[in-house]
Amino acid sequence: MLTIVVPVYWGRPQGHAPRPGDAIFDHPTPLDGESTLPLLLESLTRLEGGPPFRLLVLVAPVAPELAPAAEEQTRQLVAPFAETFPVEQVGPSDLPRFRRAAEQVGLEAEVINLHTYAGVRNLQLLAAHALDSPAIVALDDDEVVPPDYLGVAAESLEREEIRGVAGFYEDDRGSVFLPEPSPSGNIFQDKPILMNEATRRLLDQPGRWVPTFIAFGGNMVFWRDLFTQVGFDPGITRGEDLDYVLNAHLAGVPFWLDKRLRITHRPPHRYNVSPYAKLAEDVRRFLYQREKLCRAREEGMDPPTLEALMPYPGRFLQEDLEEQALAALAAMATPEAVACWGTPGEIVSRAVERARRLAPAYFAFARRWPALVRAVRG
16 A cells, blocks of 8 residues: 655743754744644545555654654644545654664664654655555655646656655645746845756746656655655755655666656645755755765765756756855844854854764665665564
């Protein structure tokens, strides 16, 4: 049975400020706030056609002490839907069994977590595989799907050349493009412009299915012979979806985009995390990814060229990345943000050191991933 996996991100109650060490997710729902999850689950009840599925919900709180309340809150939200489709839940209380499997294959236990985007995504693969899923559909809790969604996904499942496929996000107006700021000349401030240009290039290619280096984590489909061989990089802080496509490429598996596979994205902007914190995570992400691709060549792999990755993410992997990052952080810094997350210079210097230290570890992790999958299945 196919598994639809949905992470649910929970934050501190409203009025409680983030604390150092809290996980940085885009818009976690406060424990006393209104979750978007029921809207997605209601759209799943209206699916027509496609293969049978179970729902697997992953519970990801921003801090360990919130875990019991987050797991109980999630159970209450999904309970009304359990009569319509099978429901499973995995949260922080389930981590020890997965961590034992990691230690069995020589990995650090902390590589299994629900505190980072990559950790959440790896649990979506491992937990679904423990349920013997032949394929995984990854959605997010702030989306709704059209009635024909699984039928469209199944058409990709039937194509022999495709092992992993992504689809587009649409807004409430049906557009796949992000709102664009006025061009600034800074790549971080102009990120929506660069992402939209990459989307246009994909749409301009002929055919329904096109090779891609871009994916959207809340609209991806993984086949068993892909997710048992390739995991998400524990070192990536944001953009784990796009990074997974690069990991697949390094493993010799091309990723595809299906122009018809679409969901509606309805992010709850009232719960957004600090823009400065998100920018700092982006800086860490791209500096790390640039270092990893350089290391891949030393590992004898064949990473994509910058030209193939242009304009996005390629423009963020060039030599002026540190300069661009410092300028963007300085423009957004406030005394409160700096007190919590550091000065622009501190963020960039720590990110450079972190990338050099952690990037080599990805390749050891990648070699052990298939064994971890087998251990979890056992």
